Amino acid sequence: MVRASAVLWKFGPMVYLPTLLFSLGEGAVLPLIPVIAASRGATLASAGLIASALVVGQLCGNIPAGWLVAKVGERFTMVVAGALSLIGVVAGALAPSLVVFTIAVFVVGMSAAAFGLARHAFMTTRVPVEFRARALSLLGGSFRAGMFVGPFLAAALLALFRTENAALWFFAVLLVALILLVLFGPDPEAQAQSSAAEHEGAVEDTGEAVSGSIPTIERAGVFRTMWRNRGVLGRLGLAAASLSAVRSARQVVLPLWGVSIGLDASSIALVVGVSGAIDFALFYASGQVMDRFGRLWAALPAMVLMGAGFLVLSLTHDAATNVLWFGMIAAVLGVGNGLSSGILLTLGADVAPQSEPAAFLGSWRTLTDAGGAIAPLLFSGIAAISSLAIGAAAMGAIGVLGAVGFLRWIPRFVPRRTTP
DSSP: OOOHHHHHHHHHHHHHHHHHHHHHHHHHHGGGHHHHHHHTTOOHHHHHHHHHHHHHHHHHHHHHHHHHHHHHOHHHHHHHHHHHHHHHHHHHHHOSSHHHHHHHHHHHHHHHHHHHHHHHHHHHHHSOGGGHHHHHHHHHHHHHHHHHHHHHHHHHHHHHHSSTHHHHHHHHHHHHHHHHHHHHSOOHHHHHHHHHHHTHHHHHHHOOOOTTOOOOSOOOOHHHHHHHTHHHHHHHHHHHHHHHHHHHHHHHHHHHHHHHTTOOHHHHHHHHHHHHHHHHHTHHHHHHHHHHHOTHHHHHHHHHHHHHHHHHHTTOTTSTTHHHHHHHHHHHHHHHHHHTTTHHHHHHHHHSOTTSHHHHHHHHHHHHHHHHHHHHHHHHHHHHHSOHHHHHHHHHHHHHHHHHHHHHHHHHHSOOOOOO
């Protein structure tokens, strides 16, 4: 049996380090996009729309990224994504108008989709299934680390250079380093082929297939692959989209709830920061649970915790101890989100057809990204016409429905596997 630590150590630097570099830059820039837009003359409403161009770019980029990975491979797709993102970041720093800045943000979003899908497709086809969840949880953890540390780096850059553009130039430097690393570092795809060749003799003797070998079946194409897999996309894919929805809702609900119950900005930041720290601390535990006990044992508790957390939160707004409840529920949501680390990546890899993983993953990631994009809009709309409490309850209901979906569809589409 191939040891998990040996494979992760072999592929780790070229798989996780580029992800960390990209997410550090994105994490530094993301909170400042509305600020930069406002400083260049945008109203608060239009600044929010400009910031949403990043999410729209990700949604639009997933399916083309699947086609690109299928045509040219993961490594070249990462180079293309890094180069396009570099163009977008530099254009954003030098943008003479808000229109150009919005287009630049959109391009960065599309590049982020291509970059993430390339890594996802690589891990899907090269990592043995017995420790796939741990490997993908580490991939998700690399992204979370960058998004967690990035805003602190942005704050330091602002204090040092007194301009929001410093974060954009910092992202540009990281992208140059990423492109050079991918171009001139060891090629993990070549290493995977080499590993398959080393084990070829053993395969002939035992008659067993090599985990992580590169598929050679004729490609079916993006849209044909989507049609062939419409059953799993329409069932398990929608459950996965609900998980993405409650995750993104957490980032909107908690700050607004803190404001609504009268907390100051520093207190809200502290509570949200503690919730994020709990989330980050649990990312590898999720992979351990999925590999040892099955995917459902991480997905179901995560969804139940987050769904129940939102439902309980919706009942506490006018309670005498609402601040205490706010802190407790934020911690519960952090635990639930931490337990869900890597689940979307792992489930997508589990159900992706080995003949055309990239094309399928483009559709899978479009579904999950759509869930994450729609949830904040849905919550805001419900809160606007009713109340924050009803909006939070609606997010809780989505979490409960997602838990039911996972309970129904994971056993059907992802047979339970355990580590011997």
